[in-house]
Amino acid sequence: MTWLDLPENTPFGLDNLPYGVFSVAGAPERRVGVPVGDQVLDLTAAAAGTAAAFAPLLTGGVLNPLLAAGPPTWREVRESVREWLTEPRYADQLRPHLVPLAEVTTHLAFDVADYVDFYSSEQHALNAGAIFRPDATELPPNWKHLPIAYHGRAGTVVASGTPVVRPHGQRKPRGADAPTFGPSRRLDIEAEVGFVVGVPSTPGTAVSTEDFAAHVFGVCLVNDWSARDLQAWESQPLGPFLGKSFATSVSPWIVPLAALEHARVAGPRQDPVPLDYLRTSEKWGLDLTLEIRLNGHLVSSPPFATQYWTAPQQLAHLTVNGASLRTGDLFASGTVTGPERDQRGSLLELSWGGREPFALPGGLTRTFLEDGDEVAISASAPGPGGTRIGFGEVRAAVVPG
Incomplete structure (x- = not known):
């Protein structure tokens, strides 16, 4: 269950939670985001607002620091996002960090090495x-x-x-x-x-x-x-x-x-x-x-x-x-x-x-x-x-x- 109002049969449900990088009109700064339903959770802001230990990995406008952190951190981030989106006590704190998917501009999510x-x-x-x-x-x-x-x-x-x-x-x-x-x-x-x-x-x-x-x-x-x-x-x-x-x-x-x-x-x-x-x-x-x-x-x-x-x-x-x-x-x-x-x-x-x-x-x-x-x-x-x-x-x- 989630406190979000998710569209029926959304491909971006809580069992998915992919990662990307986005910006919005009037704010060119690139943010790490997670699409959920028809919105994108600003993960950079959410992690900072909840004082998550992994928050520094999400501030560079690219996924590479998170990628390099390895499976234990990947699990921690994923479990945290699921908790934030399912526990009602986080709803008021996170709602300001949700952006309509239709309003974001997506970017190349990671710096490609090879x-x-x-x-x-x-x-x-x-x-x-x-x-x-x-x-x-x-x-x-x-x-x-x-x-x-x-x-x-x-x-x-x-x-x-x-x-x-x-x-x-x-x-x-x-x-x-x-x-x-x-x-x-x-x-x-x-x-x-x-x-x-x-x-x-x-x-x-x-x-x-x-x-x-x-x-x-x-x-x-x-x-x-x-x-x-x-x-x-x-x-x-x-x-x-x-x-x-x-x-x-x-x-x-x-x-x-x-x-x-x-x-x-x-x-x-x-x-x-x-x-x-x-x-x-x-x-x-x-x-x-x-x-x-x-x-x-x-x-x-x-x-x-x-x-x-x-x-x-x-x-x-x-x-x-x-x-x-x-x-x-x-x-x-x-x-x-x-x-x-x-x-x-x-x-x-x-x-x-x-x-x-x-x-x-x-x-x-x-x-x-x-x-x-x-x-x-x-x-x-x-x-x-x-x-x-x-x-x-x-x-x-x-x-x-």
Whole structure:
């Protein structure tokens, strides 16, 4: 129970309590906040007003100090917020620190240290292979032995709502004699799930799959924008560079792992059995349902539970060579794609490489993104008692270069 008047079936109930950073009109100072129902609790002010021991961690307008504090402090903060919102004796003290969600401006919640993007959906890998190599029927030979990834550019990870400028670069269409330079003609999205690291690790020390929850604070949504024509030409032989590094959008609210206990499921059966460092005894698949909307129209609903490699396996592989974790590291799942046509997580797949335009309302069609298009990715997960845990959305519009 709570003294708040929460909307029925709100995705931001007391079993969720994600964290973000916001400001309000006329007050540019950034505050740490927790959305609950259709309001945001100013956690910076609430912690100071209740003289909470963790209040100093919330004064910098960014989540990094809280992220670095580790699981005992994460639990303390979460338990305190739940107590404040359920015990009537706090109501009068906290009401002044509640702001309508519709009136806040959200910001990038944490300073991103490093960004790594994986390639962990078997269906996406199979689809991409079939699109680019129609005669290919198999995955790359290493795909089921290790989680493939590329190291992205932390400086171009941006907050939801930040316009995405159409990137320029070299592209060489199939059959052309030479490359040309200009704006990408095959601008795409990738619907992904991101994991935010809190506790760092020591350089030269691998992090095991069993230590996942000791380092990772929570989960967000990611749109890993992709210029497919730039990517195809430059990725010979190395991986993504300019085709990816221009923008990666992140949702404003970071859902803590503690809110996702009812969403945890066993990952897919892995064959062959992974090497020892990639094995885990815990269930860390997540039963998330994503929704992709293009100009407000639902075009796909990818299921995250089908991902072949889980987040603990990705973290273990990321560090097994001794690479260290830093507070604010972000690693993303790679495109989330299910087996059905309406579960594809990129326009590359939805249009099958541009060869099969898909329909939008009003008789419109798309293969890749046009200037002015707006993409919104949202997600939810099971919570206790039939509730749903909401992630909000990551949204951005394409503007001309």
